[in-house]
Structure formats: C-alpha cells, structure tokens
Amino acid sequence: MPLLHSTVGIELWQLMALVFLGALLDAPGATARQALFPDVVELAGVRMERASGIRGAIQSGAVLVGGPLGGALVVGVGATTALWLNAASFVVSAAIVAVAIPRARRELDAEPPGRFFAELAEGMRFIWGRRLIRAIVLTVLLTNFLDAPFPVVMPVLARxxxxxxxxLGLMYGILGGAGLAGALAYSALGHRLPRRLVFVCCFSILPLMYLALATLPLFPAALAALAVVGFAAGPLNPLLHTVSSEVVP
Structure with a gap:
C-alpha cells in the first residue's frame, strides 16, 4: 500500500482490494497463532487462564501503545511513513516467532494429512456437533460482523x-489500556470466577460504548465510555481462548 502510494498512486478501489486481500491472508496467520498457543502454554507450564489473560493483556497493551504512537507518527512523519513502519513491524514479529519460540515437545500426528475440503468438512461437523463450540463460533461471527464498521467509524468520529x-490515537490508547487492565485482572482471577457469569456480564457492557458514542459526547465522556467498555472487553478473548483450547483437540 505505501509502495503504490509513493510511486504510481493508489485509487480507492485499489485500497479496498488491498484491505480485502490483507484480511483474507490474515486468516491463516490467525489460525496458526491460535494453534500454536496451547503448545506455548504447555512449554511454559502455566494455567491456561493465566496464559490467555497475559496474551489478551499483550494485545491490549499493543493497542494502548500503538494507538497514540500511530496518531503521533501520522502527525509527525506522515501516513505513508507510518505504514512503512507498520509493515516492518510484521517482519520483526515473524522473525521473533521463527527464532525465539521452540518447537512443541508433543509427538507429531502420524496420520498423513487428508484433503483440504474433507478436513474442512470434518471441522465443520466438529463445530456443529458440540453445543458450546457452536455457540462460541456463532457469537463471534455475529459480533465481528456487527463490529466491522468500528475501525472505519472511529477515524471519522475523531475527525x-x-x-x-x-x-483518535488517545481514544484507541484508552480503549487498549482499559483492555489491558481487564485482561490482567482475568489472568490473575479468571480461574476462580464462573466463566458463564464473567462472559455474560462483560458481553452485556459492550453495547454501551456504541450508545455513548452515538450521542457525540464531550471528549472526556467519550474516553470514559471507552475505558469502561475496554475493561469489560479485556477478559472476553482470554476466556474464549481458554475454553476453545480445552475443548478443541
């Protein structure tokens, strides 16, 4: 994207195509990270709740730092240079995973891999045949669909x-900082709390952010709403990762 912008220029349809392609190619990476996570937890010898909470805290911490930093970079060096730096960060991340994470000690599956569509169908049957996993998948599917406009609306709202x-960077920073606090709280206390109650309570708070921002409140009030919702959202992904890791083979 920054290469096209710096050379021949980029049209809106090209930008949309690149965004779609990036989201499409991100799916295998997200799946690989999720599959790698239980092995890393096993190697570390910690509780799954604690590890999932730490993972969520790292993700929220990245938003906490990255949001204000991104806003400052756009203002200071321009959007194109900020995109180049963002692209370089992905290269560094991949290098860290390749070099620093040891291979799992578990035995490799001796069965040869099957055909892609056969394995895909088997995975769909597994999901649909287990009520808990089916509920998680459908819930995440629906919420991701409804939440998809958020990254588009936020820059417009801030401007x-x-x-x-x-x-905008400060808003993302507050959201990420509160999410960091929520994830750390779950990391410390998650194994003592009823999962269903935590999920229902935290999930019920999320719509409040949209209701609050829809009123175009004063900036401090918007930050307060983002802080409350960020803290409530912090435990959700760690909780879902914990449950999925326990149930999915």
Missing part, C-alpha cells in the same frame, strides 16, 4: 467530532 489524529 468530525474532536478534530485530529492525536485524539
């Missing part, structure tokens, strides 16, 4: 209602 990329 039209509050004025600058710095405000």
């Amino acid at each position: 039209e209602a509050y004025g600058s990329a710095t405000d």
Whole structure:
C-alpha cells in the first residue's frame, strides 16, 4: 500500500482490494497463532487462564501503545511513513516467532494429512456437533460482523467530532489500556470466577460504548465510555481462548 502510494498512486478501489486481500491472508496467520498457543502454554507450564489473560493483556497493551504512537507518527512523519513502519513491524514479529519460540515437545500426528475440503468438512461437523463450540463460533461471527464498521467509524468520529489524529490515537490508547487492565485482572482471577457469569456480564457492557458514542459526547465522556467498555472487553478473548483450547483437540 505505501509502495503504490509513493510511486504510481493508489485509487480507492485499489485500497479496498488491498484491505480485502490483507484480511483474507490474515486468516491463516490467525489460525496458526491460535494453534500454536496451547503448545506455548504447555512449554511454559502455566494455567491456561493465566496464559490467555497475559496474551489478551499483550494485545491490549499493543493497542494502548500503538494507538497514540500511530496518531503521533501520522502527525509527525506522515501516513505513508507510518505504514512503512507498520509493515516492518510484521517482519520483526515473524522473525521473533521463527527464532525465539521452540518447537512443541508433543509427538507429531502420524496420520498423513487428508484433503483440504474433507478436513474442512470434518471441522465443520466438529463445530456443529458440540453445543458450546457452536455457540462460541456463532457469537463471534455475529459480533465481528456487527463490529466491522468500528475501525472505519472511529477515524471519522475523531475527525468530525474532536478534530485530529492525536485524539483518535488517545481514544484507541484508552480503549487498549482499559483492555489491558481487564485482561490482567482475568489472568490473575479468571480461574476462580464462573466463566458463564464473567462472559455474560462483560458481553452485556459492550453495547454501551456504541450508545455513548452515538450521542457525540464531550471528549472526556467519550474516553470514559471507552475505558469502561475496554475493561469489560479485556477478559472476553482470554476466556474464549481458554475454553476453545480445552475443548478443541
């Protein structure tokens, strides 16, 4: 994207195509990270709740730092340079995974891999045949669909209602910081709390952010709403990762 922008220029349809391609290619990477996680937890010798909470805290911490940093970079060096730096960060991340994470000690499956579509059908049958996993998949599918406009709406909201990329970075920073606190809280206390109650309570709070932002509140009120929702959202992904890792072979 920054290469096209810096050379021949980029049209809106090309930008949309690149966004679609990036999301499409991100799916195998996300699946690989999820599959790698139980092995890393086993090698570390920690509780799954604790490891999932730490993982969620790292992700929220990245938003906490990355949001304000991204806003500052856009203002300071321009959007194109910020995109180049973002691309370089993915290369560094891949190198860390390749070099620093040891291979799992578990025995490799001796069965030869089957055909792609046969394995895909088997996976779908597994999901649909287990009520808990089916509920998780359908819930995440629906919420991701409804939440998809959020990254698009947030920059527009920050520009039209509050004025600058710095405000957008601060909003993402507050959201990420609160998510970091929520994930750390789950990491410390998650194994003592009833999972269903935690999920229902935290999930019920999420719509409040959209209701609050829809009123175009003053900037401090918007930050407060993001903080509350971020803290409630912090435990959700660690909780779902914990349950999935326990149930999915």
